[in-house]
Amino acid sequence: MTTMRTLVRDGARRTGRAAAARARALRSRWRGWSRRRKSLVVALTALAVVLVPVGSAALALRLQYVGDPSPEARSRGRDALWLGHAWVDGRKSDADLADLVERLAGTGVRDLYVHTGPLEHDGSLPPAVHPRARWFTEAAHRALPGVRVQSWLGDEVKPERDALDLEDAATRDRVTASARQVLDLGFDGVHFDMEPIRPGSAGWLALLDQVRPVTAGRGAKLSVAAPQIDPLP
Structure with a gap:
């Protein structure tokens, strides 16, 4: 049991160190970018935040009209x-x-x-x-x-x-x-x-x-x- 706990703890530490290393690498890369490149990345990220939900909603709406109509899709005479x-x-x-x-x-x-x-x-x-x-x-x-x-x-x-x-x-x-x-x-x-x-x-x-x-x-x-x-x- 002790050995298993040690393995889990060591694995978590390695994962944390790896994540921290990736974060430092990303920060270092970000600092090295020009202001123009940073602005472009921010703009593209903001655009994606808007387009992804809108696109998903449009796709969901389009799929409602694909295939055979459901039994509920009928006129009520009004x-x-x-x-x-x-x-x-x-x-x-x-x-x-x-x-x-x-x-x-x-x-x-x-x-x-x-x-x-x-x-x-x-x-x-x-x-x-x-x-x-x-x-x-x-x-x-x-x-x-x-x-x-x-x-x-x-x-x-x-x-x-x-x-x-x-x-x-x-x-x-x-x-x-x-x-x-x-x-x-x-x-x-x-x-x-x-x-x-x-x-x-x-x-x-x-x-x-x-x-x-x-x-x-x-x-x-x-x-x-x-x-x-x-x-x-």
Whole structure:
């Protein structure tokens, strides 16, 4: 037993002396390097500290999409699709709609958010910016029964931008009229994407209170774009 303890103790001492010798050699080599070389090593080390976890996370995310989908990877019938302005300004045709219907088959998409604006800075919505809106709502309702077609309206907001002033009552009245306008065109809801909205904006909250009775009275939806809150950035 004593011999075994001695061997372990001697081995530990040799390991410690070897590690100390390597540390001294590294310090000596470091002192001999130029300032430029030291700066390069520090920069590369810092870059590696950032890239390794980011790269690992990216690789892990990529691997989630490799192989056969898991049983949990299925639609719950509450998915949505965002569609650009081309669907209401005349650039899309019946053939494009037929292709869209084919693509949506079996996907579980329940809502289509169609960019119908943008709003003017005074809150109005010129009919000239969406001349084919009624064509799209009627055609989509026929081809996609059960799918809600919602009007996506937005603009930049004061004071960060020289644009929509939600603190102005007349502007809010015109935005409300724009909401009625798109509902008259056959949309099933109004979706506002105003940005940037300051927390606790009185004008923004007043607008929502003003538009809600309009959508509720038509049996339509009222929704807003809001920042996504993630557990990690």
